[in-house]
Amino acid sequence: QVQLQESGPGLVKPSETLSLTCSVSGGSLKNVYWIWIRQAPGKELEYIGYVHHTGRPNYNPSLRSRVTMSLDTSKNQVSLRLTSVTAADTAVYYCTRKGSPLSYWLDPWGQGTQVTVSS
């Protein structure tokens, strides 16, 4: 079965770039929509965007100017890059995938990685 594991720096300084990686085991990156979601303290989950190997990524309009997602099929990894971070980007970041091409359920999920933006 497919398993996902997020990894990243944990602590990022304001105005710097956050880079996260989602390592995928037990499945291929192809033909799947890979999605990043985050949850800031005390807030609801927020869709960041998705990436698919055949098409253009889709990003949340509120983050579009700062976010980039990509796939590395040689390493079976999904990457997230968020520039010019502020304290508002402090959150747990999750990697997941669209479970079916015909629906919108998400499965599986990684356990998330905490990112804190602070000097």
Added chain:
Amino acid sequence: QSALTQPASVSGSPGQSITISCTGTTGDVGSYNYVSWYQHHPGKAPKLIIYDVNNRPSGISSRFSGSKSGNTASLTISGLQAEDEADYFCSSFTSAATIDWIFGGGTKLTVL
């Protein structure tokens, strides 16, 4: 785009049933049967327990069930067990602003 509305907390005793609501709009829950529910034990990966309003993935207990009426979806857990204590959040497809997914704020279930 506002989040889906869930109660912050619910509680029940072992063996009882509880229901968690998830209220959206005609732009999401009310117009699409793409509501899913997730169980989240802190520090672990969220787990899909209901998809497309009322379907259970393989391996999920029949004690979990889902339904929808108008703009509100519901998750019912019957025969509460101690291990059901967790956070539960809903998600729906949304036709708004190309974001595709919208989420509830989560509900903390306490098993008394």
